[in-house]
Amino acid sequence: MLLKVVLGSCVFCALQGWRKAGMASKLFDRLRRTLFKEGELPSETDGHGADDFPESSELEDDADCVSARLGGTLCFEGEGVLDSEDAGDASGPDSDSDFFGESIDNACSSTETSPIGPSPKTSNMITRQLQENWRSSRTRCIPEKLIFEVTDASVVHETNSKYVLYTIHVIHSGTFDKTPAVITRRYTDFERLHSRLRRRHGDEMNGVYFPRKKLRKNFAAETIAKRSRAFEQYLTHLHSLPELQSTPTFLEFFYLGDLRAGQMLMRVGRYQDALGSLLNALRLQDKLGCHQLLQLNQLQRVHWFFTLSALVTCFQELEQLSEAQEHCDRALQDLAPSQEALQQHQLHPLLIPLLQSNVRLSWKISKDKRRWEALLQEIQEQGIDIGNQPNLKECLIKESIEDSEGLVRAKGKSEDVP
Incomplete structure (x- = not known):
């Protein structure tokens, strides 16, 4: 009997220190009932009875652990907190x-x-x-704007030169842009753009920052990263100025290289490759507002109609007739002359080739062609010979794509070509 009392007291004292642990509380209760019979419980020195430690007491310790793990301030604002x-x-x-x-x-x-x-x-x-x-x-109306984001910058090694090529995505914000346009430019391309803008629009360019050249560490990762951010800010700043965003120099920086590349590829019969460049040029022109013809000068209008007509030719050569007719119809919506222009024979050089192409394409895909047939008939009644006109592809291959300075660069000699 004495041995039981001593052993029970030792176990009781040991477990009393673990009373805050849930499992210890259970173990203590079981051992207490095993070791002691009814009426043989030792007296507790701290004044707590056996019923002070139910099995539910383990929830106290869990709550302490939870409050420690989730320490911090979770704050909700307002009247109903x-x-x-x-x-x-x-x-x-x-x-x-x-x-x-x-x-x-x-x-x-x-x-x-x-x-x-x-x-x-x-x-x-x-x-x-x-x-x-x-x-x-x-x-709520979300304002749309253009975002210029440098997504890649790679060091290019050529025979006698080494430079960094920056890939820039042009994205319309405010809506989900499924067709972002892409350009690739090097530092000298940006530098040429800056010098041209300063020469032609000196007053508007006074507050525009341009990243300066460095004598060394031009190919260091830190320098490339800083220039990438600087070029994003530079283009964003230019586009935010109404006096500069619609200038031919600024617009041509984006799409003219793709137009020239597309024409060169068409001349050698690589229509699928040309299609990529021309579609990208069209996306760029759309995002930059070149479809708003009333705001463009004569040269920009030439570029816009060249892009649409070149896409008609490429889609037609690739037997994608619906796409060809769609772009043909888009061009003719803007090229259709007024009655006065028709009587004075003031017709765009691409009008008759586009009309003839659209009539043939509409016939092949079973679309209504009566409007354009009627316009062709009116042109013929004005005494204009529509039978001896070059076809659309011939017009485009012979076209000289000039920039606003009257320059025509061949592929490989221009840094404007991506």
Whole structure:
């Protein structure tokens, strides 16, 4: 009997130090019932009875651990403050929405507030607020702008030179842009653009920063990264100035190289390769506003119609007749002459070849061609010979693609060609 009492006291003292552990509480209770019979329990020196340590007491320690792991401030703002981590249980399936609505609409409060969850009425109110905010955000007009993002910068080694080639994506923000346009330019291309703009638009260029040349470390990763960000800011700044964003020099920097490359590829019969360059040129012209013909000078209009006509030719040669007819129709919508211009024989050089191509394409894909047939008939009635006209491909191959300075560069001699 004495041995039982001594052994029980030792075990009791050892386990008393572990009383805050959940498993120790269970083990203590089981050993106590095994070692001692009814009425033989030793007296406790700290005044606690056996019923002071139920098995549920292990929840106390779990709560302490949770509060330590989640230490910090979770703050929701506003009149109806949500401080309880269990508030979601009261709000049902919309608990996430309620929390987001509370965080959007309200002002920050102390986390010492009693952890009382929102009532169902408050929860429904928050949900309605969130839904109203969502509906208003969908109908709100998001301003569109162009983003110029350098996505790659690679060091290119040639026979007698070494330079960094920057890949720049031109993206329309405000909507999901499924067709971003891409250009590749080197430092000398940017430098030429800057010098031309300064020469022609000196006053507007006074506040425009351009990254200077370095004597060394031009190919260091840090230098390339800084220049990439600088070129993004440079193009964004230029495009933000109304006096510069529609100038021929600025526009041609983006798309003229693709036009020249597309024409050279068409001349050697590589229509699939030419298609890539010409489509990219069209995307660039669209994003830069070149489809708004009233804002363009005569040369920019020539570039726009050349792009559409070249795409018609490439799609036609690749037997993609629907795409060819679509671009042909787009060009003719703007090229169709007024009655006065028709009587004075003031017709665009590409008008008759495009009309003839559109009539043939529309016939092949079973589209209505009566409007363009009627226009061809009117042109013929004005005494213009439509039978001895060069076809569309011949016109495009012979075309000289000039820039705003009247220069025509051959492929390989121009740094404008990507």
